[in-house]
Amino acid sequence: MAYGEPERRRLAVVDLADRRALEAYRPADPEVVEEARRLKEAALLDFGLTESAVASWLYAKCHHQIPTTAVDTAAVVASGDGSCLLLYNPAFFVGLGLEGVKFVLFHEARHLVHRHLLAAPELREDPVFELAAEVSINHVALVRLGRESLPLLNGRPTGVDPRRVYDAYVEDLTAHGLEPVAHQAFTETDLRVYGELKRMRHPPVPEPRLCLHLADGGVPADQETVDAVTSSALLNSLLAARRGHTGAERELLDLMGRTEGDSPRAARLWGRLGAGMLRGETPRTRTVDWWQRWLVDVLGSKLRDGERLVYPKKRGALLAALGQDPMLARRGPVREKVLVIAYDTSGSMPDHVVGWLTELVGRIDGVEAHWLSFDAVVMPFGPGERVYGGGGTSFQAVADHVEGRTEVNGRRFDVRPDAVIVLTDGYAPPITPREPDRWIWLITEGGSDWPETHTPAMACHRVTTGSR
Numbered sequence: 190m191a192y193g194e195p196e197r198r199r200l201a202v203v204d205l206a207d208r209r210a211l212e213a214y215r216p217a218d219p220e221v222v223e224e225a226r227r228l229k230e231a232a233l234l235d236f237g238l239t240e241s242a243v244a245s246w247l248y249a250k251c252h253h254q255i256p257t258t259a260v261d262t263a264a265v266v267a268s269g270d271g272s273c274l275l276l277y278n279p280a281f282f283v284g285l286g287l288e289g290v291k292f293v294l295f296h297e298a299r300h301l302v303h304r305h306l307l308a309a310p311e312l313r314e315d316p317v318f319e320l321a322a323e324v325s326i327n328h329v330a331l332v333r334l335g336r337e338s339l340p341l342l343n344g345r346p347t348g349v350d351p352r353r354v355y356d357a358y359v360e361d362l363t364a365h366g367l368e369p370v371a372h373q374a375f376t377e378t379d380l381r382v383y384g385e386l387k388r389m390r391h392p393p394v395p396e397p398r399l400c401l402h403l404a405d406g407g408v409p410a411d412q413e414t415v416d417a418v419t420s421s422a423l424l425n426s427l428l429a430a431r432r433g434h435t436g437a438e439r440e441l442l443d444l445m446g447r448t449e450g451d452s453p454r455a456a457r458l459w460g461r462l463g464a465g466m467l468r469g470e471t472p473r474t475r476t477v478d479w480w481q482r483w484l485v486d487v488l489g490s491k492l493r494d495g496e497r498l499v500y501p502k503k504r505g506a507l508l509a510a511l512g513q514d515p516m517l518a519r520r521g522p523v524r525e526k527v528l529v530i531a532y533d534t535s536g537s538m539p540d541h542v543v544g545w546l547t548e549l550v551g552r553i554d555g556v557e558a559h560w561l562s563f564d565a566v567v568m569p570f571g572p573g574e575r576v577y578g579g580g581g582t583s584f585q586a587v588a589d590h591v592e593g594r595t596e597v598n599g600r601r602f603d604v605r606p607d608a609v610i611v612l613t614d615g616y617a618p619p620i621t622p623r624e625p626d627r628w629i630w631l632i633t634e635g636g637s638d639w640p641e642t643h644t645p646a647m648a649c650h651r652v653t654t655g656s657r
């Protein structure tokens with residue numbers, strides 16, 4: 190980049206997606222780095238326990254969390270290779286203290302969610318939209334984290350103060366003979382904040398140093414990566430909500446309320462996720478993807494933790510039990526959930542159903558998935574691989590294998606599955622598995638849904654294979 194341009198576009202001192210360069214750039218004092226890391230870990234633990242399941246899941250997906258002086262504050266970088274990096278300036282975190290770090294980390298996570306749900310390019314190019322994002326995000330952060338004011342850095346509040354922006358809005362509109370709305374209406378939804386700020390003759394321009402997203406050039410934010418990481422975090426939060434994590438449920442309901450009504454994109458994304466089930470909504474018409482919502486719901490309950498929720502030894506154990514931090518769960522004594530997906534290859538398997546299941550299971554964290562195909566015999570396969578079959582069908586062969594009685598390829602199945610999903614047309618002699626409450630039957634069109642009326646009845650739903 191040529192000299193003479195720095196005023197127009199303030200370039201980062203290193204490539205913000207280059208991990209090695211970030212780590213190598215003027216490292217801070219090791220003690221400061223250690224303290225900053227401790228604060229960051231403590232903040233994420235609190236998110237997982239109570240304050241923000243969504244933020245907790247988002248950071249679980251930032252596999253690299255790098256203390257670096259290459260940024261002045263903190264930012265989440267979504268690079269084009271599909272990975273997310275959390276960058277934080279160690280001295281900044283130490284200066285903020287735990288409460289401030291939580292505020293900033295919540296703020297950054299919410300930026301990703303905001304960008305995912307409200308991603309219209311024409312909006313993003315509008316500086317007023319950027320300001321509105323800061324106002325919405327900080328308003329929600331103050332409410333969710335139960336704060337009276339913005340975090341202090343060196344004794345001064347840091348960030349865009351939603352109250353002050355509202356006051357400036359009232360003053361501007363009144364001066365120009367317009368009627369401002371009350372504060373509650375102003376902050377009601379993310380797009381409402383934007384709409385009201387657009388009514389100002391002179392919307393305020395926040396200082397870029399307050400948030401990296403406000404700086405020219407900003408932070409690398411690859412939209413596909415943002416979408417993949419955020420939708421996965423939302424799905425896992427939804428599963429956690431269905432497992433009985435009330436914090437996750439309240440957060441999702443609140444987030445839906447803030448975004449879905451004003452934005453067709455957000456409404457579509459929430460619909461695809463099946464999040465309406467949190468409100469007890471059933472679709473007015475029989476939508477073709479209802480079975481997908483059903484499966485997410487049932488799976489959420491089958492993968493529920495039982496006794497570990499009741500007897501948490503430590504905060505970390507409780508966190509892991511809530512399924513909030515897979516990295517932590519893997520480190521500790523808590524095992525991953527085991528999921529078996531069995532495809533009946535004797536009939537024809539609908540491609541889009543198989544594709545959707547593969548993607549869904551791939552996005553659930555903390556789960557060890559075993560893929561089986563079966564006709565009269567069971568054959569393991571890798572997700573995404575094509576499977577072929579032919580002969581008759583035997584559900585008993587699947588039960589015999591997952592219950593550890595028969596070997597396949599010389600190996601016995603030696604783990605106890607938490608859930609077994611069977612995709613089949615249902616045409617074979619009915620069975621009674623050892624743990625019927627763990628079995629989920631997806632019946633293809635025109636098939637037999639005997640598991641529903643079997644004794645004992647099992648979770649069973651028809652998949653629709655029509656146009657979609």
Ligand SMILES: [Zn+2]
Binds near residue numbers: 323400
């Ligand atoms: Zn921001």
